[in-house]
Amino acid sequence: MQPGGQDPGPSRFSEVPPGDPHRDVTGALHDVSNALTVLLGWVAEARASSASGEHVERALAVVERRARVARDLARRAIGAHIPIDEHEEAIDSVITDVVEALSVEAQRARVALRVRAHCPGVRVPLAADLSQVLTNVVMNALAWAPRGTSVTLAVEHHPAGTAIVVDDEGPGVASGQASRIFDGASTRKGGAGIGLKHARAVARAAGGDLELVSRTPASKADSVPASKTDGSTGARFRVRWPRAELPPAPVSTPRASILAGTRVLVVEDDLDVATLLESALGARGAQVVVARNAAELAARAREEHDAALVDLSPIASDVRGAVEALRRGSPDAVLVFISGSANGLPDALEGHAVRWVRKPFEVGEVVAAIVDGAPKSEPPSSR
Numbered sequence: 001m002q003p004g005g006q007d008p009g010p011s012r013f014s015e016v017p018p019g020d021p022h023r024d025v026t027g028a029l030h031d032v033s034n035a036l037t038v039l040l041g042w043v044a045e046a047r048a049s050s051a052s053g054e055h056v057e058r059a060l061a062v063v064e065r066r067a068r069v070a071r072d073l074a075r076r077a078i079g080a081h082i083p084i085d086e087h088e089e090a091i092d093s094v095i096t097d098v099v100e101a102l103s104v105e106a107q108r109a110r111v112a113l114r115v116r117a118h119c120p121g122v123r124v125p126l127a128a129d130l131s132q133v134l135t136n137v138v139m140n141a142l143a144w145a146p147r148g149t150s151v152t153l154a155v156e157h158h159p160a161g162t163a164i165v166v167d168d169e170g171p172g173v174a175s176g177q178a179s180r181i182f183d184g185a186s187t188r189k190g191g192a193g194i195g196l197k198h199a200r201a202v203a204r205a206a207g208g209d210l211e212l213v214s215r216t217p218a219s220k221a222d223s224v225p226a227s228k229t230d231g232s233t234g235a236r237f238r239v240r241w242p243r244a245e246l247p248p249a250p251v252s253t254p255r256a257s258i259l260a261g262t263r264v265l266v267v268e269d270d271l272d273v274a275t276l277l278e279s280a281l282g283a284r285g286a287q288v289v290v291a292r293n294a295a296e297l298a299a300r301a302r303e304e305h306d307a308a309l310v311d312l313s314p315i316a317s318d319v320r321g322a323v324e325a326l327r328r329g330s331p332d333a334v335l336v337f338i339s340g341s342a343n344g345l346p347d348a349l350e351g352h353a354v355r356w357v358r359k360p361f362e363v364g365e366v367v368a369a370i371v372d373g374a375p376k377s378e379p380p381s382s383r
C-alpha cells in the first residue's frame with residue numbers, strides 16, 4: 001500500500017516474481033554496502049571544516065537519497081512488500097546523479113569521473129534500477145583505475161534501446177577471466193565477486209543487459225592512454241537499457257501556437273540553458289528576450305512581459321529588488337523561478353506569487369508553468 005492507504009493497482013513492474021534479483025539477499029546486501037559507502041563519504045564532506053552551507057546542503061541531499069535507496073533495497077530483499085520504483089527519468093539525469101553521488105569516492109581514489117557523450121531527450125523506465133546498476137559498474141571501475149586516470153561514461157543510441165558505456169584505464173580483464181566475470185568470480189583484493197553478477201541480473205530483469213566489451217582501439221576516443229605501457233586498454237562495460245515509450249503527441253493544442261503572442265523574459269547566466277529556453281519557447285510561438293545578468297535585467301524589467309523565467313544566480317545579490325523591478329514593469333506577469341537549490345526558494349520571495357521549476361527541468365514543465373499561471377480569460381457574457 002502507498003502512503004494514505006491507496007492501492008497502486010496492478011503493474012508489470014510492481015510485483016516481484018520468485019527468483020527476481022530484487023529478492024536476492026546477497027546482491028541486495030552488496031548494493032546496500034555501496035549505498036552506505038557513498039553515504040559515509042558525503043557525511044565526511046558535510047563535516048569538513050571548509051564546507052560551505054551550500055556544500056553541506058548538497059551533501060545532505062545525496063545522503064538522504066542514498067539512505068532511502070539502502071532502506072528500500074534491504075526491506076525488499078527480506079520480503080517486505082516495497083513496490084519497485086517504476087518512475088521514468090531522462091537518461092542524462094540518471095548518469096548525472098550517479099556521477100555526483102560517486103564524486104567523493106572518485107576524489108578519494110584520485111580518479112576523474114567524466115561524461116563524454118549525452119543523449120538529450122531520451123527517457124528510461126525503472127530509472128532507480130538503472131542507477132543501481134550504474135553505481136555498481138562505476139564503483140568497480142574506480143576500484144581498478146590507477147591514480148591519475150579517468151573513468152568515462154558515454155551514452156550510445158540504439159534502435160532497440162539505449163546503452164551507457166563505462167571505460168576505465170586499469171589493467172583490463174584477463175582473457176581467461178572474461179567468461180567468468182559475471183559468475184561471481186573476482187580477482188580484486190577485497191572483492192566479493194557479487195557486484196557485476198547482481199548488476200547484470202537487475203539489468204536483465206528490466207529488459208536490458210550488462211556486458212563486457214572488447215577494447216580494441218579503433219578511434220582516437222578509444223586510443224591507449226599515453227601513460228600506459230603494458231598494451232592494455234582498460235575495461236569497458238556496456239549497460240543496455242530499454243527506452244521509455246514516448247507519450248502520444250497532444251492533439252488539442254498545436255505545439256507551435258501554445259505560447260503564441262506571449263512575451264517572455266528569460267533571466268539566465270548559463271548560455272546553454274538560455275539558448276535552450278529561447279529556442280524551445282520561440283518554437284512554441286513566444287517572443288523571447290534574454291537578460292544574462294542583473295544589469296541587463298534592470299534594463300529589460302522596464303519593458304512589459306507576460307512571463308519571466310528567472311534563474312536565481314544572476315540576481316543572488318538582491319533577489320527582492322529584482323522581483324520588485326519585474327513587478328513594476330509587468331505587474332501581471334507570471335513569475336517562474338528556475339533553480340536547482342535543495343533549499344527551495346529564498347525567504348526574499350515570501351509573499352510573492354511565484355512558481356518554481358526545479359533544475360534539471362524539461363521544457364514541458366516550464367511551458368506548463370507559464371500556461372497554468374496565465375490569467376484565464378473571462379467567458380463571454382450571456383446577456
